[in-house]
Amino acid sequence: MNDRQFESVLDRCLIALQSGQATIEEVAAHYPEHAQQLIPLLKAAQRAASTTGPQLSDEAVTAIQGRLLQRAGELRTRAERHRPGAFRGRLFHFRLMPVALVLLVALLMSGVWVSSAAAASLPGDVLYPVKRVTERVQLALTFSETNRAWLHIRFAERRLKEVQAVLEQRGQLDEVTLAEVGDETEAALALAEQLGSDRVEVLSTLATLTERQQAVLAAVKDKAPPQAQAGLTRAMERSRHGYERAQAALEKRGEGNQTLTPGPTHTPEPSHTPKPTHTPKPTHTPRPTQVPNPTRTPRPTHTPKPTHEPKPTNVPGGPPNEVPAGPPMNSPGGASH
Amino acid sequence: MPPYQDEAELVAQATQFDRTAIAELYRRHVQQIYRYIYYWVGDESTAEDLTAEVFLRALESLKTYSYRGVPFVAWLYRIAQARVADYHRRRARRGEKLPLHEGLIGSEEDLVSLAEHRETYRDLYMALQQLTAEQRQVIVLKFVAGLKNEEVAYVLGKSEGAIKSLQHRALASLQRILGVEDE
Numbered sequence: 001m002n003d004r005q006f007e008s009v010l011d012r013c014l015i016a017l018q019s020g021q022a023t024i025e026e027v028a029a030h031y032p033e034h035a036q037q038l039i040p041l042l043k044a045a046q047r048a049a050s051t052t053g054p055q056l057s058d059e060a061v062t063a064i065q066g067r068l069l070q071r072a073g074e075l076r077t078r079a080e081r082h083r084p085g086a087f088r089g090r091l092f093h094f095r096l097m098p099v100a101l102v103l104l105v106a107l108l109m110s111g112v113w114v115s116s117a118a119a120a121s122l123p124g125d126v127l128y129p130v131k132r133v134t135e136r137v138q139l140a141l142t143f144s145e146t147n148r149a150w151l152h153i154r155f156a157e158r159r160l161k162e163v164q165a166v167l168e169q170r171g172q173l174d175e176v177t178l179a180e181v182g183d184e185t186e187a188a189l190a191l192a193e194q195l196g197s198d199r200v201e202v203l204s205t206l207a208t209l210t211e212r213q214q215a216v217l218a219a220v221k222d223k224a225p226p227q228a229q230a231g232l233t234r235a236m237e238r239s240r241h242g243y244e245r246a247q248a249a250l251e252k253r254g255e256g257n258q259t260l261t262p263g264p265t266h267t268p269e270p271s272h273t274p275k276p277t278h279t280p281k282p283t284h285t286p287r288p289t290q291v292p293n294p295t296r297t298p299r300p301t302h303t304p305k306p307t308h309e310p311k312p313t314n315v316p317g318g319p320p321n322e323v324p325a326g327p328p329m330n331s332p333g334g335a336s337h
Numbered sequence: 338m339p340p341y342q343d344e345a346e347l348v349a350q351a352t353q354f355d356r357t358a359i360a361e362l363y364r365r366h367v368q369q370i371y372r373y374i375y376y377w378v379g380d381e382s383t384a385e386d387l388t389a390e391v392f393l394r395a396l397e398s399l400k401t402y403s404y405r406g407v408p409f410v411a412w413l414y415r416i417a418q419a420r421v422a423d424y425h426r427r428r429a430r431r432g433e434k435l436p437l438h439e440g441l442i443g444s445e446e447d448l449v450s451l452a453e454h455r456e457t458y459r460d461l462y463m464a465l466q467q468l469t470a471e472q473r474q475v476i477v478l479k480f481v482a483g484l485k486n487e488e489v490a491y492v493l494g495k496s497e498g499a500i501k502s503l504q505h506r507a508l509a510s511l512q513r514i515l516g517v518e519d520e
Contacts, residue, residue, distance in 0.1 A: 064389045071397075
């Protein structure tokens with residue numbers, strides 16, 4: 001009997017043993033020529049199977065279930081929000097009708113004013129839904145995966161600022177917006193992991209973003225009321241996972257040490273090359289009017305010619321000291337309200 | 338009687354973020370996943386954290402799961418395997434060693450039966466540390482978790498033939514370490 005045949009015999013014995021209908025000796029008795037070899041192996045298997053192992057305490061089981069169900073609630077809310085037709089349905093929702101009317105009138109009166117007012121609004125404000133709808137539209141009209149990732153990063157920053165502002169102004173933690181910080185970050189991460197050439201840049205930004213989130217959340221936690229502590233701890237943990245996920249994605253391709261290296265998208269675009277408008281023209285050539293010593297009158301024929309006039313050179317990729325063009329949403333941390 | 342008889346139906350409900358279905362799936366498998374992780378990290382508190390991570394990750398990836406004859410728990414084991422690997426990578430990066438005894442001997446435990454129970458699975462944990470990673474996987478998945486060969490093969494991404502071969506070598510090593518031939 002070769003190794004493969006013995007492995008099959010052992011497997012059959014293990015199945016018979018696991019069924020609980022026979023003892024080790026009874027099972028091995030079917031293969032008397034291998035019984036001596038089989039019995040210790042079957043005993044080792046039985047020993048492993050009979051070790052029940054540690055039990056998670058009831059408290060821990062309940063605590064994890066609580067987190068799981070809370071996350072399920074957040075995901076369901078998010079799924080409903082992104083459901084096809086949800087935008088139209090919500091726009092005509094009775095709570096949003098006044099907002100829509102306000103938007104319409106205000107747009108007619110002053111589109112700029114509404115836009116800036118909505119941008120500065122906080123959750124619970126009348127214009128806040130306008131801000132969110134604007135963001136959704138912006139996202140819907142962005143087709144590049146890289147740009148979508150940058151948008152999610154920008155929105156994650158916005159949500160965090162809103163959480164801070166609401167806590168400072170109203171003394172309460174907005175848990176829905178706090179969960180959206182994580183949602184936007186994870187949406188950006190999911191996109192970033194699939195990107196091509198922009199992957200490193202976006203992931204590096206996400207690593208920085210999540211690190212900053214943790215610092216901001218820790219500062220918020222210090223000032224937050226006791227009932228807000230658990231929610232903030234969860235958000236910090238989520239942010240930490242986001243950081244680890246970004247780092248793991250970077251390290252997956254040995255990119256972990258490149259986090260601060262700007263990616264190829266930083267290459268200045270040709271359109272930023274300054275035009276050679278500052279080239280000195282020959283008309284600026286100084287005249288020999290300041291030549292001293294009137295005793296020896298110089299002849300005007302010595303006037304220097306503009307032979308060194310610099311030519312307007314063809315700058316290939318922009319000057320080296322030019323500020324590189326950033327990503328489409330150049331300052332993810334600079335989202336304004 | 339659980340509200341869902343069929344696990345595939347339960348998973349389908351959970352995909353819609355149905356709280357009852359999610360809670361039911363979680364309750365069914367949480368102890369198995371916890372034990373599996375424990376035998377890889379050797380620390381109860383870390384195993385608890387990683388168990389939570391596994392279920393949260395599973396919840397977020399539920400839409401990617403499709404029932405193709407492999408039970409849901411095998412899919413959970415795959416997630417657990419990835420989380421454990423990630424945990425070991427993080428520790429290695431920080432230059433930390435495995436907590437061989439951490440959490441195994443409870444300082445607050447006075448109950449003799451619990452201490453004896455811990456002693457039993459500590460012995461197995463210590464023995465498992467002496468196996469290769471693949472052998473340990475097979476022992477834990479096959480005999481501690483009770484998966485079938487095809488399910489172990491799915492979790493480890495190997496053929497059933499390879500699992501049988503690994504099983505043989507793993508049991509031979511384990512019986513030498515545990516000294517079961519002398520029993």
